[in-house]
Amino acid sequence: MEKKSSNWVAIESESDPDERYAKELEVAVKAVHVACLLCQKVQEDLIFNGDGGDVQAKDDNSPVTVADWSVQATVSWILSQAFGAQNVSIVAEEDIEALSKSNATTLLSSVVKTVNDSLSTASTFGIQPPPTPLETAQVLEAISRCNSTGGPTGRFWVLDPVDGTLGFVRGDQYAIALALVENGEVVLGVLGCPNYPMNKEWLNYQNGYRRILSRLSKSSSEGWDGKGCVLYAKRGSKKAWMQPLVNGDEGWVWPNSARPIKVSAIDNPVLATFCEPVEKANSSHSFTQGLAHSVGLRNQPLRVYSMVKYAAIARGDAEIFMKFARAGYKEKIWDHAAGVVIIQEAGGVVTDAGGRPLDFSKGVYLQGLDRGIIACAGSSLHEKIMRAVDASWNSSSL
Numbered sequence: 001m002e003k004k005s006s007n008w009v010a011i012e013s014e015s016d017p018d019e020r021y022a023k024e025l026e027v028a029v030k031a032v033h034v035a036c037l038l039c040q041k042v043q044e045d046l047i048f049n050g051d052g053g054d055v056q057a058k059d060d061n062s063p064v065t066v067a068d069w070s071v072q073a074t075v076s077w078i079l080s081q082a083f084g085a086q087n088v089s090i091v092a093e094e095d096i097e098a099l100s101k102s103n104a105t106t107l108l109s110s111v112v113k114t115v116n117d118s119l120s121t122a123s124t125f126g127i128q129p130p131p132t133p134l135e136t137a138q139v140l141e142a143i144s145r146c147n148s149t150g151g152p153t154g155r156f157w158v159l160d161p162v163d164g165t166l167g168f169v170r171g172d173q174y175a176i177a178l179a180l181v182e183n184g185e186v187v188l189g190v191l192g193c194p195n196y197p198m199n200k201e202w203l204n205y206q207n208g209y210r211r212i213l214s215r216l217s218k219s220s221s222e223g224w225d226g227k228g229c230v231l232y233a234k235r236g237s238k239k240a241w242m243q244p245l246v247n248g249d250e251g252w253v254w255p256n257s258a259r260p261i262k263v264s265a266i267d268n269p270v271l272a273t274f275c276e277p278v279e280k281a282n283s284s285h286s287f288t289q290g291l292a293h294s295v296g297l298r299n300q301p302l303r304v305y306s307m308v309k310y311a312a313i314a315r316g317d318a319e320i321f322m323k324f325a326r327a328g329y330k331e332k333i334w335d336h337a338a339g340v341v342i343i344q345e346a347g348g349v350v351t352d353a354g355g356r357p358l359d360f361s362k363g364v365y366l367q368g369l370d371r372g373i374i375a376c377a378g379s380s381l382h383e384k385i386m387r388a389v390d391a392s393w394n395s396s397s398l
């Protein structure tokens with residue numbers, strides 16, 4: 001049909017599903033690429049050079065590093081530059097309390113340096129770096145600006161700057177997760193997985209990922225043959241995408257070498273692989289072991305840190321992800337938002353154990369979550385797992 005007036009064109013492009021959130025997606029993917037490179041550098045320094053700064057303990061005893069604060073500052077700064085600080089609302093994991101203590105000056109300067117080093121290379125991805133290095137106050141401001149508490153209306157970003165910090169400090173898997181939520185629904189998800197091995201066999205924690213990592217030479221560890229990828233999806237597009245992580249590639253042009261990804265076609269539990277957290281404290285291994293046995297799962301569980309598990313399902317490298325935390329634990333939205341939409345658009349199913357969608361509209365926590373989280377490559381596997389949970393729940397100690 002002929003486009004007659006400029007008004008007509010404007011209305012059409014606003015309702016065109018391909019155009020919706022186009023800028024948000026591009027900026028978010030670029031920000032996550034920048035964050036991945038930042039994390040790779042800090043992890044390398046921490047693990048292999050021994051100078052990536054301290055690993056601090058938070059109030060709940062979970063670790064936090066220079067990378068967590070630096071990614072939060074960097075992503076917050078990039079989003080604010082792109083959309084205007086007044087238009088950007090972010091729910092994120094870190095705050096500046098620990099950084100503002102009088103004995104934290106070395107840590108703080110290390111964060112400021114890491115942020116500025118990272119932003120100085122952002123032009124690789126077409127992001128304009130700041131004209132002069134950010135001052136300490138600007139870095140603190142970028143971190144503390146991420147103080148949204150989410151909710152049912154409006155638009156906010158959800159950021160886990162380093163998900164799976166325990167994996168990060170152990171030289172293993174971790175993820176950078178950024179999602180956009182609008183009126184309580186996740187509309188965009190971007191997941192950076194800097195250590196995701198292109199050889200999926202290496203994903204398994206029990207294979208000693210760190211030893212393998214140390215054997216990969218720099219040149220063999222990039223691009224499609226090595227490790228590291230960024231996954232993304234837009235709600236309703238029925239497509240999910242993966243890009244290789246590249247280091248300092250000046251030819252990077254959005255949507256640089258993106259490939260579509262799909263969940264696995266396996267629906268027979270005998271052939272399926274399930275993944276779960278490495279830490280027993282985060283999800284009951286004994287409950288999932290019984291469950292796996294009852295549905296005929298034979299493969300060893302793939303125990304992986306962080307939202308890389310969501311990536312594994314979306315890429316078709318595993319078929320089932322289960323998380324059953326101890327009673328009373330409240331799941332946070334930043335640990336799931338990006339992964340859920342990516343799996344769904346790659347063709348998979350994600351619900352709580354009662355079959356209800358995860359609810360991102362109730363603030364920082366996934367309120368009303370029924371027992372645990374089940375993500376599967378297909379609905380038939382998903383049904384089987386839900387039935388098995390019902391059958392064994394009452395006899396479990398969860």
Ligand SMILES: Nc1ncnc2c1ncn2[C@@H]1O[C@H](COP(=O)(O)O)[C@@H](OP(=O)(O)O)[C@H]1O
Pocket residue numbers: 062093160162163164165166276277278279281282283304305306307325326329332335
């Ligand atoms: N007791 C607990 N039960 C369930 N999840 C927990 C937990 N303690 C921490 N977590 C969450 O589990 C995430 C790590 O996931 P996984 O166990 O799959 O690797 C942590 O993210 P962070 O590392 O970003 O803090 C944290 O939010």
Ligand SMILES: [Mg+2]
Pocket residue numbers: 160162163164334335
């Ligand atoms: Mg997390």
